[in-house]
Amino acid sequence: MKFDRKNLPDNVLKRLHYELLLPRLIEEKMLILLRQNKISKWFSGIGQEAIAVGVTQALQPTDYILPMHRNLGVFTGRNVPFDKLFAQWQGTKMGYTKGRDRSFHFGSKEHHIVGMISHLGPQNGVADGIALASKLRSEKTVTAVFNGDGGTSQGDFHEGVNVAAVWDLPVIFVIENNGYGLSTPSHEQFRCLSFVDKAIGYGIEGIQVDGNNILEVYNTVHALAESLRERPRAIILECNTFRMRGHEEASGTKYVPKELMDAWAKKDPVENFEQYLIAESIIDQKYCDDLRIEIRKEIENDLEVAFAEQHPQPNSDDELKDVYAPFSQEVIVPKGNKTEKRYIDAISDGLRQSMERFENLVLMGQDIADYGGVFKITEGFVERFGKDRVRNTPLCESAIVGASLGLSIKGMKSMVEMQFADFVSEGFNQIVNNLAKAHWRWGQHADVVVRMPTGAGTAAGPFHSQSNEAWFFHTPGLKIVYPSNPIDAKGLLCAAIEDPNPVMYFEHKLMYRSIKDFVPDQYYTTEMGKACVVREGSDLSIITYGMGVHWALEVVGDIANCRAEILDLRTLLPWDKEAVMAAVKKTNRVLIFHEDTLTGGIGAEISAWITEHCFAELDAPVVRVASLDTAVPFAPTLENNFLPKIRLKEKIEFLLNF
CATH class of the missing domain: 3.40.50.970 (Thiamin diphosphate (ThDP)-binding fold, Pyr/PP domains)
Structure with missing residues (x-):
C-alpha cells in the first residue's frame, strides 16, 4: 500500500492515526463483550475504518454526515462521548434514543450526524434535504451519506442520487464496496464493474479510491468538499474495501473464500498506516503502545459509566409523550372579509x-x-x-x-x-x-x-x-x-x-x-383534533368525514322525519373522542360512514372504541357503512356500486327501526 502525504503536516498524520485507532480498539473491546454476553449484537467495521475516519476528518464539523452500521469512525471522529455511545448500544436511558432503538440508529444535531434506519437506503433522500437547505441558505456546507454496495441496489439509492444530480446538491454519496451484501457476493448484486460507471447515467462525477488507504480517502474527500462548497453538485465516491468479519457477528464469514480473506488481511488500514508513520519517523513503537494504553483506559472508564446504568424503567406516559414533538396550537380566529x-x-x-x-x-x-x-x-x-x-x-x-x-x-x-x-x-x-x-x-x-x-x-x-x-x-x-x-x-x-x-x-x-x-380572506387556523357537528339531530348520530359529510347530508335530507345528527371528524389522528362520546350519549344510535373500504377502515377502530367505552349508552348495535372490499373500479356504474352512498339509506332505516 502506497501512502502519499502530499503537503500534510506531521500533526495531521498523527491525528489520522489516532482517529483510526479509536474505532479499532473500541471494536476489539466490543467483540470481547459480545463473547461474554454483555452486549447483544455487533456490526463490525474492522478493516474498513479508513473510509469513515478519512471522510469525517476531511470534512468540517458543520458538515452533516449520514453514516451506517460500520462507520464507528464517524461518531468517534465527531467526539461523541464514549459513555453516551456505549449507553446507546446497551439500550439505557443515557443513550441517544433512551433505550428505544439500537446501535447507530440515532442522530445528534450537536455533532451534525444523522444515523440510519434498518432499511439502509432512505438516508440518501434525507441527505438531499439537508444539502438543499444548506444550498438555499448559501452556507457552503457539504453532506456525506454512506451506502454499502448491497444497499445501492435499492430504489432509494437511485432516487437519492437522481434528485441530488438534478438539483445540483452538494452531496457526496460514499459507497463502501466491500464485496458482499451480507452473504451475497457483488456479482449477484449488480452487473457493473464499478460504481463509478453508475455515475455516468446520472450525469455526475464518479471517483474511485482505495478505501483502506487513509491518506487517499482523506485527500480525495478534502479536495472534493472544497470544490463542492464553491460549485454545489452531487458526486459518487466509491471506496474499495473488504468486510473482514460477518455482516453481524452471528453471521460469520464461512461463505468467504480463505484466499480472499488472507489477501485483504494484508491491506489492514490501521496496521499499514501505522507502519508507514513509523518508517517515516513520525511516530515510534513506544508511542503506539502508549497511545493504545491511553485509549483502552478511556474505553474502560466510559464502559464502567455506561454499564452502571440500568435499562430504563418503563413509563407509558413518557413513551406516549415523545411520540409527537411538543406543540400547543394557538388557534388563529378568522377575521375580516x-x-x-x-x-x-x-x-x-x-x-x-x-x-x-x-x-x-x-x-x-x-x-x-x-x-x-x-x-x-x-x-x-x-x-x-x-x-x-x-x-x-x-x-x-x-x-x-x-x-x-x-x-x-x-x-x-x-x-x-x-x-x-x-x-x-x-x-x-x-x-x-x-x-x-x-x-x-x-x-x-x-x-x-x-x-x-x-x-x-x-x-x-x-x-x-x-x-x-x-x-x-x-x-x-x-x-x-x-x-x-x-x-x-x-x-x-x-x-x-x-x-x-x-x-x-x-x-x-x-x-x-x-x-x-x-x-x-385573511390567514386563520382551524383547531386540529376537534370534530364539528354539521347537522343537529336526536334520532341517531352519523360519524363521518370528507365526502361522507356531503353524502350523509344528501341522504338524510331525502328520508322523511329523519332527525339525524351528523358529526364531521375533520381530524382523523388524533380523533375527537369527546365529541364522539357526546354524540353517542345524545342519540344512543351510531352509524359510522366513510368512503374507504369496510375491512380495517377507520370506522372499525371508532366502532371498537364506542363499544368499549360507551356500551351502556347504546340502544342498537354500532353500524358501519363503507365502500366494498375491492379495488376502485373504473366504469361509472361499477364505481357507483363500489361507493357507500347507495347503501347509506338502508342502514339508517335499519338503525331507526331497531
Whole structure:
C-alpha cells in the first residue's frame, strides 16, 4: 500500500492515526463483550475504518454526515462521548434514543450526524434535504451519506442520487464496496464493474479510491468538499474495501473464500498506516503502545459509566409523550372579509398565505412549479415565491419525502404534494419509518405536510381513486386531517403547516370544484383534533368525514322525519373522542360512514372504541357503512356500486327501526 502525504503536516498524520485507532480498539473491546454476553449484537467495521475516519476528518464539523452500521469512525471522529455511545448500544436511558432503538440508529444535531434506519437506503433522500437547505441558505456546507454496495441496489439509492444530480446538491454519496451484501457476493448484486460507471447515467462525477488507504480517502474527500462548497453538485465516491468479519457477528464469514480473506488481511488500514508513520519517523513503537494504553483506559472508564446504568424503567406516559414533538396550537380566529371560494381555491389560498407567513417553507412535488400542479393549486406560485421554494421534483417520491425530513433537520418546513394519494405508496417507508418515528426515536421533529389528493367518484379507476387514510391511521407519530369544506380546508392546512409534526393532509378531488363556501380572506387556523357537528339531530348520530359529510347530508335530507345528527371528524389522528362520546350519549344510535373500504377502515377502530367505552349508552348495535372490499373500479356504474352512498339509506332505516 502506497501512502502519499502530499503537503500534510506531521500533526495531521498523527491525528489520522489516532482517529483510526479509536474505532479499532473500541471494536476489539466490543467483540470481547459480545463473547461474554454483555452486549447483544455487533456490526463490525474492522478493516474498513479508513473510509469513515478519512471522510469525517476531511470534512468540517458543520458538515452533516449520514453514516451506517460500520462507520464507528464517524461518531468517534465527531467526539461523541464514549459513555453516551456505549449507553446507546446497551439500550439505557443515557443513550441517544433512551433505550428505544439500537446501535447507530440515532442522530445528534450537536455533532451534525444523522444515523440510519434498518432499511439502509432512505438516508440518501434525507441527505438531499439537508444539502438543499444548506444550498438555499448559501452556507457552503457539504453532506456525506454512506451506502454499502448491497444497499445501492435499492430504489432509494437511485432516487437519492437522481434528485441530488438534478438539483445540483452538494452531496457526496460514499459507497463502501466491500464485496458482499451480507452473504451475497457483488456479482449477484449488480452487473457493473464499478460504481463509478453508475455515475455516468446520472450525469455526475464518479471517483474511485482505495478505501483502506487513509491518506487517499482523506485527500480525495478534502479536495472534493472544497470544490463542492464553491460549485454545489452531487458526486459518487466509491471506496474499495473488504468486510473482514460477518455482516453481524452471528453471521460469520464461512461463505468467504480463505484466499480472499488472507489477501485483504494484508491491506489492514490501521496496521499499514501505522507502519508507514513509523518508517517515516513520525511516530515510534513506544508511542503506539502508549497511545493504545491511553485509549483502552478511556474505553474502560466510559464502559464502567455506561454499564452502571440500568435499562430504563418503563413509563407509558413518557413513551406516549415523545411520540409527537411538543406543540400547543394557538388557534388563529378568522377575521375580516369573506369571499366565496371553491374547495380547491381555499387550499391554494391557505398554501399561499402559509408561504408568506413562513419564509422557511419549501413546496415540493411533481409539476407544481410552472405548470401549477395537475389540479392547478400552485398556479402562479413560481412568479410569487420563486423556483427555490416551489420545486418541481423528479418522479422520486421516496427521496422527496426523505428530503422533507432533511429540511426539517435544518430547521425548515416543507410541503410535499403527492400528485395523487395513490402514489404515496412509493414514499410509504419514508413516511411511516422516518417521519413518524424520528421524534420518538431521537428527538428530531419532522416539520412536514404531505398533501394527498384522494377519493373516488371521478371514474379514474383503481390507481387514481383510492381512499388510503387508514394506511397511516395505524402509525404513531403521524397526524391526519381530512377537511370536508372550503373553510376547514384552508384552516386545517394552515394549522398543519404550523404544526412541527408530520401531517397527512387529505383533500377529496371530487370536492375541488363542486363545493363552495364563503371563506375568510385573511390567514386563520382551524383547531386540529376537534370534530364539528354539521347537522343537529336526536334520532341517531352519523360519524363521518370528507365526502361522507356531503353524502350523509344528501341522504338524510331525502328520508322523511329523519332527525339525524351528523358529526364531521375533520381530524382523523388524533380523533375527537369527546365529541364522539357526546354524540353517542345524545342519540344512543351510531352509524359510522366513510368512503374507504369496510375491512380495517377507520370506522372499525371508532366502532371498537364506542363499544368499549360507551356500551351502556347504546340502544342498537354500532353500524358501519363503507365502500366494498375491492379495488376502485373504473366504469361509472361499477364505481357507483363500489361507493357507500347507495347503501347509506338502508342502514339508517335499519338503525331507526331497531
